[in-house]
Amino acid sequence: MIAVQDLTKQYAGRMAVNHISFHVEPGEIVGFLGPNGAGKSTTMRMLSGYMPPSSGYAAVNGHDVFRESLKVRQSVGYMPEMAPLYLEMRVKEYLKFRAELKGLRSRDMRRRVGEVMEQCSVTDVRRRLIGNLSKGYRQRVALADALLNQPPLLILDEPTNGLDPVQIRQVRELLRGLRPAHTILLSTHILQEVEQTCDRVIMIHRGRILANDTPVNLTRKLRALTQVFVEISGKGDVAAQLETLLGVRKVNEELREGDWVRYALRVEPGNDVREEIMKLADSQTWKVRELHRQLPSLEDVFVELAASEP
Amino acid sequence: MRIFWVLLKKELRAFFVSPMAYIVLALIMILNGFCLRAALSVLESAPSEGSIVTWTFHAMWFWLSYFFVFPLLTMRLFAEEKKMGTFETLFTAPVHTWQVVWAKYLASVFIYCVLWVPSYLNFQLLDWITVGQVEMPSGALKGSYLILFFMGLFNLAIGCLASALTSNQIIAAVISFTASLLHFLIGLFISVVGRQVSETFVDVINYFASMEHIRTFTAGLIDTRPLVYYTSLTLLFLALTHQVVEFRRWRP
Numbered sequence: 001m002i003a004v005q006d007l008t009k010q011y012a013g014r015m016a017v018n019h020i021s022f023h024v025e026p027g028e029i030v031g032f033l034g035p036n037g038a039g040k041s042t043t044m045r046m047l048s049g050y051m052p053p054s055s056g057y058a059a060v061n062g063h064d065v066f067r068e069s070l071k072v073r074q075s076v077g078y079m080p081e082m083a084p085l086y087l088e089m090r091v092k093e094y095l096k097f098r099a100e101l102k103g104l105r106s107r108d109m110r111r112r113v114g115e116v117m118e119q120c121s122v123t124d125v126r127r128r129l130i131g132n133l134s135k136g137y138r139q140r141v142a143l144a145d146a147l148l149n150q151p152p153l154l155i156l157d158e159p160t161n162g163l164d165p166v167q168i169r170q171v172r173e174l175l176r177g178l179r180p181a182h183t184i185l186l187s188t189h190i191l192q193e194v195e196q197t198c199d200r201v202i203m204i205h206r207g208r209i210l211a212n213d214t215p216v217n218l219t220r221k222l223r224a225l226t227q228v229f230v231e232i233s234g235k236g237d238v239a240a241q242l243e244t245l246l247g248v249r250k251v252n253e254e255l256r257e258g259d260w261v262r263y264a265l266r267v268e269p270g271n272d273v274r275e276e277i278m279k280l281a282d283s284q285t286w287k288v289r290e291l292h293r294q295l296p297s298l299e300d301v302f303v304e305l306a307a308s309e310p
Numbered sequence: 311m312r313i314f315w316v317l318l319k320k321e322l323r324a325f326f327v328s329p330m331a332y333i334v335l336a337l338i339m340i341l342n343g344f345c346l347r348a349a350l351s352v353l354e355s356a357p358s359e360g361s362i363v364t365w366t367f368h369a370m371w372f373w374l375s376y377f378f379v380f381p382l383l384t385m386r387l388f389a390e391e392k393k394m395g396t397f398e399t400l401f402t403a404p405v406h407t408w409q410v411v412w413a414k415y416l417a418s419v420f421i422y423c424v425l426w427v428p429s430y431l432n433f434q435l436l437d438w439i440t441v442g443q444v445e446m447p448s449g450a451l452k453g454s455y456l457i458l459f460f461m462g463l464f465n466l467a468i469g470c471l472a473s474a475l476t477s478n479q480i481i482a483a484v485i486s487f488t489a490s491l492l493h494f495l496i497g498l499f500i501s502v503v504g505r506q507v508s509e510t511f512v513d514v515i516n517y518f519a520s521m522e523h524i525r526t527f528t529a530g531l532i533d534t535r536p537l538v539y540y541t542s543l544t545l546l547f548l549a550l551t552h553q554v555v556e557f558r559r560w561r562p
Contacts, residue, residue, distance in 0.1 A: 048402045051558050069559075070404050078402040084395030088327050100316040101403045145399070 001026045001153055001183040002047060007056035009042050014104060016042040019056065029181035030188035031198035038125055039207040040187040041081055044155050047185070048078035048181035067186070074103070077146035077182075081157040082138045087131030091122055091141055094130060095148065097300070102149040116144040132289075135162035143171065147178075156186040160193060172197050180263065191299045203302060207273040210305045218301050226267045227294045231279055234286030241280060247271030260289065314409045321387075321417030330422055334382045335428075341375035342429040346436065353444075362436070363450040364528040369459075374493070380462075380490055383421055383484035384469025388415040388555065392477035411552050416469050426455060449530035456525035459522060460540040465490045474554040476505035497521045507528045 002024035009017040017039040021097045024030050046053050047060055049069040050107045057064070063071040084104040086094055092113060099109040117123045120140040125133060130141060139162055145153055159175070175184055175197055188194060193202050195215045201208040203218075211218055232238050238261065239251045247268045267273055274291055281288045325331040349365035352358060358365075366372065391397040400410065424436035432453075437446050465486075497519020500512055516522045523536040 010490075045398070048396055050402050066559075070406070073402055073404040076402070078399075080395060080398045081396060084399055086324075087394070088324065088395055097316065097320055098403065101313060101405060103313075103404065142399075171332070 001061060002185065003027070003057075003059045004043075004047075005057045007043065007046065008054045008056050009039075009046060009051075010054045013243055015207050017022050017046070019054075020204070020207070020209050022202055022209065022212055024185060026183050027199060028114075029175065029179060029184045029198045030200045030202060031194035032185060032204060033189070033194050034187075034204040035052060035189060035306075038204045040204060041157055043204070044078070044157050044185070044187060045080075045106065048076050048155050049073045050078075074149075075151050075153055077149070077151040077154045078126065079142045079146040079154075079156045079159060081161070083142035083143060083162075083302065084136075085130045085138055086128070089130055090127055091130060091133070091137075092117070092126040095144060098145045099148045104149060112148055112150075116147045119147065120144040121170065136164060136167050140167070140171070141164055143174075149282070150181070152181075152183060153184050154184045156184065159186055160188065160190070168193070191302065203305060205306050211301075221293055224269075226243075228265040228267055228273055228277070229254075229290060229292050229294065230235075230259055230288065231262045231290035232267065232286045232288055233261070234281070234284055236284070238286065239263060240282065242277070245273050245276045245280065247273055250269065264288070313405055314413055315451055316553075317405070317413035318417055321414050322420060324386075325417065325421050328386075330386070331381065334379060335425060337382075338375050338379060338425045340341045341371050341425045341429045342432055344371040345369040345375075345429075350367055350436075350444075360529070361445050361447050361450055363447060363454055364525075366433075367524050367528045369484045377487060377490055377494070379422065379425065381472075381486045383418045384486055385479045385483040386464055386473065387418065388474040388551075389479045389482045391475055391506050393479075399547075407552055407555050411470070411474075411555060413546060414555040415466065415548060415551075416465045418470070419463065422466060423459065426458060430455065447530055450528055453527040453530050453532055454524075455521050456532065457536065460537050461523070463544045464540040464547075465493075467544040467551070468493075471547045471554065493518070494520050495548070517548055523553050 001082050002022075004023070005021050006019050006023070007017055008015070008019050020039075020043065022070075032043070034040050045051050046065060047058055049060075049065050049072040052066040059065065060072045061075045063075070063093075065072050089097070095113045095116065099113055104112055114123075117126055120143050122137060122144055125137055130138060130230050133141070139159070143156070143159055160171050163171060172193070175186070178184065186197070199214065200212070201215050201218060202212045220280065230242070239253060242248060242251045242263060242265060248271075249268055250266040250267050252264045252266075253261055265273065272293065274293060277291060278288070280281060280286075347360075348369040349362050352365045353362060354422045358522060360368075388397070391400060401407075432445060433451060436444055468489045469482070469486035472489065473479075473482040475485065476482050496515060496523060500507075500515040500519060501521060517535065518539060523533075526533050526536070
């Protein structure tokens with residue numbers, strides 16, 4: 001669906017995007033992850049046909065983004081960052097205008113406008129001026145606009161920016177529901193979002209790709225940071241005993257509540273000590289009321305990768 | 311073509327939902343009233359050469375309104391979209407640049423034409439009130455509106471370009487105002503210093519002096535040279551606007 005080869009964009013001598021290459025298969029949801037100014041928006045703008053690359057090649061749906069810009073724009077639903085909209089228009093009117101612009105006609109247009117308003121839950125504000133809507137609503141109107149002509153590819157620049165937790169969940173559900181008919185490339189700097197929505201993550205930092213893998217694989221590679229939390233009430237030096245378990249590197253006492261103590265264990269990669277802890281507790285007749293393992297988040301992975309970058 | 315109509319409709323709507331169209335319309339109506347009154351007082355004071363039409367379009371008030379209209383009508387065309395970021399949404403939709411440029415330009419031309427309707431009604435009203443006592447040469451009237459239309463085409467194209475150059479409406483307005491004024495001043499300048507420079511120079515300058523064009527056309531003479539002049543410059547400025555809008559697509 002997307003093929004990018006050695007894509008580069010320079011702004012006044014600064015490399016915004018630096019020779020990146022990646023592929024996106026049809027039906028995938030790919031998350032573009034990186035801090036602000038990493039080159040996410042620039043890449044997305046190039047893919048949506050808004051501006052040409054300085055060098056390199058990018059194709060969407062088999063069309064070159066520069067030479068066949070119009071065809072690319074027909075097959076892409078693009079939602080820019082900050083969701084720019086015509087503030088003096090009403091929601092339904094705006095969507096009708098956009099639908100007509102995207103080539104939808106009379107009955108089709110009315111049907112699709114109704115559908116996307118329903119999908120993005122903006123039907124109840126359809127007669128309101130966009131200028132009077134909150135950020136969350138505007139964001140969803142922009143998303144509705146991107147969905148209008150049912151493009152095979154959706155490029156969404158920070159689609160959940162400015163939404164409240166409930167709305168974020170709705171948008172996430174919506175995006176998942178669009179699969180497999182739509183391929184989605186979305187950018188974000190919120191890591192949980194990628195973890196929960198995307199099939200694949202492309203981490204980008206200073207215009208370069210740091211990693212390109214599934215969220216699970218990425219975190220598996222960096223198990224070093226696995227932590228196990230256990231809350232135990234028992235006699236003797238519990239911490240010292242826990243430390244003797246295979247693979248446990250360090251034990252920290254986190255919280256003390258009467259007899260109960262919560263310990264945080266740093267565990268070396270490839271070890272799961274939970275079973276051992278239970279056995280130990282059994283043999284020592286400790287009481288256990290919590291035991292859980294926390295896998296490293298993408299955030300940890302990202303910080304690690306960004307730090308290792310020269 | 312269909313896309314072009316959709317865009318044109320949207321631009322026209324934008325004019326009428328914002329207060330801008332009404333403010334400009336009111337401004338022009340008032341100034342036109344002054345123009346007509348000024349012309350009447352010229353005719354009242356002494357017998358003079360030229361009709362009511364001539365004097366109306368030579369009034370100081372007329373030039374005042376003339377230069378304010380263009381920046382006001384064109385400043386937001388591209389600048390606002392750039393500022394709001396909708397420029398990006400617009401050009402990631404499957405539209406051609408020429409469709410956008412022409413839609414925006416022709417919307418401003420349409421509003422410009424509407425602006426002159428009250429002025430025309432003023433003449434009709436005067437004719438009706440005075441029961442035809444004031445001489446109202448219809449050729450001069452038609453000629454005046456013809457040249458006004460073509461001068462408008464030219465100045466609106468300048469405004470269009472100015473708006474495409476910046477994301478700040480004020481800057482766009484200042485550029486378009488200055489450019490229109492400079493063009494006008496060349497003609498005015500020559501009528502002031504005309505006696506000190508050679509005949510040929512004056513003749514050449516008069517080819518593109520708006521004052522001179524108004525003089526010819528309000529006398530009821532249709533001269534095709536200014537029409538061709540304004541039309542070709544209009545096309546030039548629109549082509550430049552097109553290039554400016556396309557600029558981001560240029561490869562370094």
